[in-house]
Every structure is written in structure tokens, then in C-alpha cells.
Amino acid sequence: MGSCITLNHLSFSWPGAQTPLLQIPKLAIDKGERVLLRGPSGSGKSTLLSLIAGIHPPSPGQLDVMGHDLGKLGQSARDRLRANEIGYIFQQFNLLPYLSALDNVMLSCQFAPARRRRLQQQHTNREAAAGQLLDHLGLTRAQHQQPAHQLSVGQQQRVAAARALLGSPALIIADEPTSALDEAHRDEFVKLLFAECQQQNTTLLFVSHDATLDRHFPRTIELTRLNQAVEANDD
Amino acid sequence: MIKLAFASLWNRRASAWLTVLAISISVVLLLGVERVREQTKDNFANTISGTDLIVGPRTGSTQLLLSSVFHIGALNNTLSWDSYTELTQLPGVAWHIPLALGDSVRGFPVVATTTDFFEHFRYGDKQPLNLTSGQPFADETQAVLGAEVAEKLGLTSGDELVVSHGSGGLSFKAHDAHPFVVSGVLQRTGTPTDVAVYIPLAGLGLVHGEYIRPDEHTDHDHGHGHGHDEADEPPVYTLSAVLLGLESKPLALRLQRQINTYKGEPLTAIMPGMALQEFWKTLRLLEQALLAISVLVVATGLLGMLTTLLASLRERRREMAVLRSVGAGPGTIFGLLISEALLLTLFGIAIGVGLLYLIIVLGGNLIQDMLGITLSASAITVNEWYLMAAILIAAALLSLFPAWRAYRNALADGLSVKL
Numbered sequence: 001m002g003s004c005i006t007l008n009h010l011s012f013s014w015p016g017a018q019t020p021l022l023q024i025p026k027l028a029i030d031k032g033e034r035v036l037l038r039g040p041s042g043s044g045k046s047t048l049l050s051l052i053a054g055i056h057p058p059s060p061g062q063l064d065v066m067g068h069d070l071g072k073l074g075q076s077a078r079d080r081l082r083a084n085e086i087g088y089i090f091q092q093f094n095l096l097p098y099l100s101a102l103d104n105v106m107l108s109c110q111f112a113p114a115r116r117r118r119l120q121q122q123h124t125n126r127e128a129a130a131g132q133l134l135d136h137l138g139l140t141r142a143q144h145q146q147p148a149h150q151l152s153v154g155q156q157q158r159v160a161a162a163r164a165l166l167g168s169p170a171l172i173i174a175d176e177p178t179s180a181l182d183e184a185h186r187d188e189f190v191k192l193l194f195a196e197c198q199q200q201n202t203t204l205l206f207v208s209h210d211a212t213l214d215r216h217f218p219r220t221i222e223l224t225r226l227n228q229a230v231e232a233n234d235d
Numbered sequence: 236m237i238k239l240a241f242a243s244l245w246n247r248r249a250s251a252w253l254t255v256l257a258i259s260i261s262v263v264l265l266l267g268v269e270r271v272r273e274q275t276k277d278n279f280a281n282t283i284s285g286t287d288l289i290v291g292p293r294t295g296s297t298q299l300l301l302s303s304v305f306h307i308g309a310l311n312n313t314l315s316w317d318s319y320t321e322l323t324q325l326p327g328v329a330w331h332i333p334l335a336l337g338d339s340v341r342g343f344p345v346v347a348t349t350t351d352f353f354e355h356f357r358y359g360d361k362q363p364l365n366l367t368s369g370q371p372f373a374d375e376t377q378a379v380l381g382a383e384v385a386e387k388l389g390l391t392s393g394d395e396l397v398v399s400h401g402s403g404g405l406s407f408k409a410h411d412a413h414p415f416v417v418s419g420v421l422q423r424t425g426t427p428t429d430v431a432v433y434i435p436l437a438g439l440g441l442v443h444g445e446y447i448r449p450d451e452h453t454d455h456d457h458g459h460g461h462g463h464d465e466a467d468e469p470p471v472y473t474l475s476a477v478l479l480g481l482e483s484k485p486l487a488l489r490l491q492r493q494i495n496t497y498k499g500e501p502l503t504a505i506m507p508g509m510a511l512q513e514f515w516k517t518l519r520l521l522e523q524a525l526l527a528i529s530v531l532v533v534a535t536g537l538l539g540m541l542t543t544l545l546a547s548l549r550e551r552r553r554e555m556a557v558l559r560s561v562g563a564g565p566g567t568i569f570g571l572l573i574s575e576a577l578l579l580t581l582f583g584i585a586i587g588v589g590l591l592y593l594i595i596v597l598g599g600n601l602i603q604d605m606l607g608i609t610l611s612a613s614a615i616t617v618n619e620w621y622l623m624a625a626i627l628i629a630a631a632l633l634s635l636f637p638a639w640r641a642y643r644n645a646l647a648d649g650l651s652v653k654l
Contacts, residue, residue: 046650055559055649076564083562088650090560093553098246110239111562163561175650 004171004203005029005052006064011229012051021047023229027221031170034197034204036213039223045207048223049175052205053086054078066170084114087164087202089174094160095148101155102144105130105163115167126166133162137192154185161193168200175207183212190216236567240574243554247547251579254540258583261536262626263590265529266619270591270610272522273618278609279515282426283478283507285357286332287487290314290322290494291476293501297517300510303334303476305427306344310336313473318499322477325493327486330355332478335439335471338398340432343384345398347439347471353379355480358426368392369419375437375446375470377418383429385420392417398434398442413442425609437470446470479504533626537633540579544572544637548644555645568645569638576634577627584623588615 007027013020022044029035039045051058060071066085095104109115109126119129134144137158157177164172178186197204244251283304291299292312301307323331335347353364353371369392395414440446494504595612
């Protein structure tokens with residue numbers, strides 16, 4: 001299988017802070033794994049996600065994503081890795097309101113040559129692939145062309161999922177993508193996301209503090225148990 | 236990225252349009268002022284050409300130029316008829332146009348001259364004067380009108396007009412005993428010839444009582460017989476200025492010195508081209524003040540854009556985070572802001588240029604009538620291209636500031652945005 005994300009004595013603190021916010025001795029997530037990451041706010045969840053997504057630099061040797069030691073990559077190399085290999089889904093307001101649903105999906109190929117290349121290898125282009133993904137996720141053809149702000153929250157989240165998935169990135173990070181959805185929509189969303197991830201053999205790191213989602217995931221990680229900094233601080 | 240910038244601007248189109256409008260209005264002003272300046276300067280330099288020397292009584296060169304060519308101001312001294320005859324006999328003089336000024340027709344200056352004026356006077360690019368109707372005056376009772384005079388006074392060939400003394404619109408002394416008949420109207424030139432009335436020297440002499448008609452001579456001077464030749468009798472005693480054309484241009488310098496040191500009476504000779512340039516230099520301060528004001532207006536327009544962009548950054552943090560999440564680097568965000576500023580400015584400039592031409596085409600006549608400024612919808616000059624490029628560069632430099640802010644925000648915020 002091989003590893004997708006490997007943490008090795010990760011320790012991270014904001015510049016100027018006295019105590020580290022994150023202190024994780026060991027964590028490994030394999031390729032193709034579907035993992036639920038749980039943790040209350042303040043547990044360093046968003047910081048961990050932004051480290052994995054390559055927004056903030058960790059120290060060398062502490063964090064490895066897709067075989068790249070993020071601590072050794074520069075800012076633009078991390079941006080490129082994120083563009084090519086990581087799909088990111090926010091809690092809400094994922095879309096550029098002034099672009100159509102389809103254009104929002106295609107946005108993920110804008111800065112990602114590797115995604116475009118993979119689509120080419122699948123003998124398709126980004127417009128066709130984006131349309132197909134939106135179809136799979138249950139948006140009508142008319143909705144494809146609608147400006148994003150006219151879509152319902154559930155539809156917007158599905159467009160965001162399509163954007164994250166387009167061009168088969170290795171990892172999808174979903175940061176509480178269902179918290180704005182009701183239960184029926186939430187289950188629907190998770191099911192669709194799983195199906196697409198499975199098809200593309202994509203690793204899924206799903207963050208939620210919703211306990212009822214447990215049953216969907218083969219593996220659940222409690223960040224409070226993992227992060228020793230929280231225990232030490234105990235705020 | 237341009238497409239993205241465009242879509243994002245379209246999303247904020249209300250404020251974007253206002254910014255574009257502010258920029259375009261400032262562009263209209265800047266280019267308009269520049270155009271007025273350039274074209275006025277051209278018009279100015281085009282008022283006279285082909286004349287090698289202007290000779291008048293001892294006075295300043297600007298004063299002589301203004302009174303003889305522009306009919307502005309009056310000369311204190313005059314040039315005697317004798318001096319004029321001497322001038323005409325100088326070696327190298329090809330042609331000569333005597334000018335006697337000082338009278339007016341309802342505010343328009345009267346220029347008393349000879350038919351040589353119509354033959355030898357040149358303006359613009361050595362263009363001769365043409366008549367739209369009629370012909371040059373043939374005797375002392377006829378007058379030729381400039382195009383503007385004919386239009387404003389509603390006179391055409393065959394109509395009568397009365398010359399009054401002095402240059403004011405209302406004169407106490409109207410020479411209505413000697414009315415003139417319009418013999419012809421000059422074609423519009425865009426120079427002071429448009430606003431002048433041309434009469435023969437003898438006509439002016441007649442009005443002022445300096446000249447007696449040959450037939451009246453015989454009535455009064457019966458007893459004396461023919462004491463003098465008719466050719467010797469000057470039509471007027473004095474002249475205001477004489478335009479000289481020379482056989483070869485290099486002669487001008489020598490003749491100028493010769494005339495300036497003329498023993499008979501103190502005279503001044505000027506070369507019109509140089510005098511025009513000298514005079515234009517005195518207007519430079521005004522010119523620069525105008526330019527400075529319009530540059531400041533452009534700066535205001537661009538600062539308005541800067542404000543709008545900076546203000547938009549706060550509400551666009553979400554947009555930036557989304558772009559960051561799909562892999563846009565801070566550099567891309569930086570470039571996005573710069574492209575937005577350039578797009579706004581480009582549109583502003585384009586609309587401004589369009590507006591300027593619209594104003595010139597639709598309002599050109601109105602401006603001409605009200606302000607006396609002639610604007611032509613000629614192609615954009617090199618200078619104007621430079622100005623537009625300068626605006627664009629200024630916009631790019633200014634946009635570095637919001638772009639830098641966005642860059643810093645993008646680095647600090649990353650994917651998390653506190654709403």
C-alpha cells in the first residue's frame with residue numbers, strides 16, 4: 001500500500017508562542033485509507049490540516065506527505081504539491097460565488113499540471129471530467145452553469161467535493177464538510193464522497209466532531225489522545 | 236488569471252464601474268488638456284508662415300507679433316510711409332504687405348492692406364488664403380471679411396458695413412460717411428484672419444481723411460494744375476507693420492540687422508517663427524499649471540482605485556482562501572490584484588479615450604464657439620500614447636500596495652479564515 005501521510009515526532013508552535021500547539025509522536029495514514037479525524041475546537045485540528053496541506057512549514061523530518069518531506073520543500077513547492085495532489089473541502093463557502101458550478105470545479109486544474117496530465121491519460125479533458133463528476137454527485141446540467149451562489153448549501157458542498165476530486169489527487173482533506181448539512185444530506189454527501197474516493201483510490205482525511213459519522217469510517221483518530229501538547233496545556 | 240480577475244471584478248461590478256468611471260474622467264481631462272495644449276500650440280505656430288520678417292516701429296518683439304499677426308493690443312508708434320517705401324526697395328525683398336491697424340467693425344479688428352495680402356500671405360503649412368465667395372477688394376470702397384466675421388455679423392458679398400475708430404466694440408466715432416461694401420469672404424483658416432476685416436489702405440485713408448480720391452483732387456486742385464504725381468500720393472500717412480517676404484531665407488538675419496539700425500526712424504524687425512516660439516515660452520507656466528492639475532486629477536482617480544482595492548481585500552479573504560486551497564501561491568494572489576488594477580485602468584483609459592473623442596466630435600463646435608478653442612478628432616499622438624502608458628505604469632505601481640497586502644494576508648491566513 002505505502003504511506004500517504006506520515007508524522008514523526010511532529011512538533012509545531014506558532015512563531016512567538018511559548019508552548020507547542022501540536023506535539024504528535026507518531027501517525028501514519030496509508031494510501032487509499034479513509035480516516036475520520038475527531039477533535040474539539042482548540043485541539044490543534046486546523047493547524048494540523050494546514051500543515052498537511054502545506055500552508056505552513058513544519059520542521060524537516062517531521063511530516064511526510066506523498067513521499068515529500070514538507071519541511072524540506074519551499075513555499076511554492078508546497079503550493080504545487082497541494083495543487084496537484086491534495087483536494088481540500090472547507091466547512092462552507094467553498095466556492096467562488098461569481099463562477100459557475102462547472103468553472104468552480106475546473107478551478108482545481110488551474111494551478112495543477114499533474115491533474116491535467118492525469119485527465120489527459122484518462123482520455124478526457126477538464127470540462128468533460130468536471131461535468132461528469134457533477135453528474136455523479138447529482139447536479140443537473142442546468143445547475144452546472146448556475147453561478148455558485150445560487151446553489152443550495154448541500155449542492156455547494158457537492159460542487160466543492162467535485163472540485164477536490166477532479167484530476168484524481170492522492171489525498172482529499174475534508175474539514176467538517178457536513179457541519180452545515182442536515183442529517184439526510186450529510187449521509188448522502190458522505191456516501192457520494194466515499195464512492196468517488198474508492199473509484200480513484202484516493203486517501204480521505206475527514207475531519208468532524210460528529211460522533212454519528214463513526215460507523216462510516218474504518219478508522220477513527222482522536223486528536224486529543226494523539227496530541228500530547230493538548231494534554232500538557234489542558235486548556 | 237486575467238479571466239479570473241475579470242470574473243472577480245464583474246462580481247464587484249458596482250464599485251468596479253465607479254472606479255473605471257473615475258479613471259476615465261481623469262483620462263478625459265488629462266488627454267483633453269494635452270490635446271488643447273498641443274493643438275493650440277500648432278494653431279499658434281500656424282498663424283503665419285512664409286513671411287520672413289515683420290517690420291514695425293520700435294517696440295518689443297512680442298508686442299509687434301501680437302499686434303501685427305494676432306491683432307491683439309495696439310502699437311504706440313507707427314511706421315512712416317517713407318520708411319515703408321524704403322523697405323520695399325531693400326535688396327532681396329520679394330514681396331511686401333503693408334498693414335495699418337487700429338479700427339474695428341463691431342469689435343472685429345480692421346486690417347488695412349493691399350491686394351498683395353491675398354496673394355502673398357501664407358498660414359499653416361504655407362497655405363494661401365482662399366475666398367469662399369466673391370473676390371479681393373478692387374477699390375477703396377470694398378472690404379473682405381474673415382470667415383468668422385461673416386458668420387457672426389451675418390454679412391455676405393454685397394452687404395454694407397461701417398468701420399469705427401478704435402478697437403472697442405462700441406466706438407464714439409463711427410466713420411459712417413464712408414461705408415464699405417463686402418466684396419468677398421475668406422475661407423476659414425483657424426487663424427486670426429478669420430476674425431479680421433480687410434480693407435484697402437486707400438479705404439482707411441479715406442475714412443481718416445488722409446487720402447483724397449483722384450477725382451476729388453481734380454475738383455479742388457484745379458488752379459494748381461498737377462503739382463504731384465498720383466503715385467506719389469500715399470493712401471495713408473503711417474502704417475502699423477509691414478510683412479516682408481525675401482528672395483532667400485538666409486537674407487533675413489542680415490536684413491533684420493539692417494532694419495533695426497535704420498537711420499530714418501527707429502524700426503523693429505522680427506522673424507515670426509522665432510518670435511512665436513519666444514512668446515509661446517512665456518505661456519509655459521500656464522501650460523504647466525494645466526498639466527499639473529490634470530495629473531493630480533489622474534492621481535485622484537488612481538488613488539480611488541487603490542482605496543477600492545484595499546477595501547475589497549477584507550471581504551475577499553474567503554475568495555483568497557479558496558484560491559489558496561486549489562494551489563494558488565501567494566504570488567498568484569499578488570498577480571491577481573495587479574491584473575485587477577491593470578484591467579480597471581485599461582478599461583478606464585479606453586472609456587476615457589472614447590469619451591474624449593465623443594466630446595470632440597459632438598461638442599467640438601460648441602467648444603469652438605464658446606471658448607474659441609479648436610479641437611480636432613485627429614489620431615492619438617505619440618505624446619498621448621506616452622501619457623496613457625504612464626497612467627498604466629502608475630496604476631501598476633500603486634497596485635503593488637494592495638497586492639502586497641493580499642500576499643501577506645494569503646500567507647498568514649492560509650486556508651483558515653475568521654469570518
